[in-house]
Amino acid sequence: MKSKREIIKEIYDVLNHVELLDHDCGVHCGAACCVKGGQYSEEDMGIYLLPGEEELLKGQDWLDIKVSDASEHDLPESWKGKVYFARCKTPPICPRDMRPIQCRTFPLAPHIDSDGEFTLVYNDLELPYECPLIEEETPLEDDFVDALLDSWARLVEDPLIYDLVKMDSEAREEAFEELLDKLGY
Ligand code: SF4
Ligand code: SF4
Incomplete structure (x- = not known):
């Protein structure tokens, strides 16, 4: 059986x-998701x-990886022990072939309805x-979307990752319901 690292x-x-x-x-945006999302300056960014x-x-010296306990974060109950939070030291410059999954997924997100x-939204x-890609819902390259969908379908076979995606999806659906309520639908 392959290790998580190998997968x-x-x-x-x-x-x-x-x-x-x-x-x-x-x-178009000054690499906003890297510069403002992956940088050092704000404690909750990364x-x-x-x-x-x-x-x-x-050991990647372009990343600062902070270790903390899962109980300190808004994570599924199944997540126990150490969690890892990374900040880029020189955004938007990084070795592209080593970007974390979160960077490779944005501006999409995995969703379980x-x-x-299972889908991407x-x-x-x-x-x-x-x-701008989210604001305008810009169509993305088909081979990117297909590869990302296959990759996440594989990732959610890990029960911890499934629980994380499910938790985020439920929060997303709840927010959507609240919005519909507010709008009177
Ligand atoms: S994904 Fe969005 S925020 Fe990030 S660089 Fe592209 S357009 Fe900018
Ligand atoms: S790892 Fe690379 S792609 Fe991801 S936020 Fe940092 S600079 Fe941007």
Whole structure:
């Protein structure tokens, strides 16, 4: 049986061969998700690593990886013990073939709906910056979306990752219901 680290490495290798667009979307926004989302300055900014990623990324000197206990974070109950939070030292510059899964997934997010169907949606979390791709729901390259969907379908086979995606999905659906209520639907 493959280790989590090996599975993550295989997923990195697959995603290294696709791009979300045929050009660098960072030129439109000053690479906002890297500069404001992956940087040092604000305590709550950075990137959660998925189980197994810390093994792959430890020792990368362009990343500062902070270790804390799962109980200190808003994570599923199944998450126990150490969790890893990474901040980039020189955003938006990084070795692209070693970007964490979270960076490779944005501006999309994995979603499991109330019928248990798994899909990708635009990331609708409240963000400290605007992503033009999300605002405009820009269509992304098909091979990127297909590869990302396959990769996440594989990732959610890990019960911890499944629980995380399910928790985020339930919060997303709840927020959507609240919005509909407010609008009187
Ligand atoms: S994903 Fe969005 S925020 Fe990030 S660089 Fe591209 S357009 Fe900018
Ligand atoms: S790891 Fe790379 S892609 Fe991800 S936030 Fe940092 S600079 Fe941006």
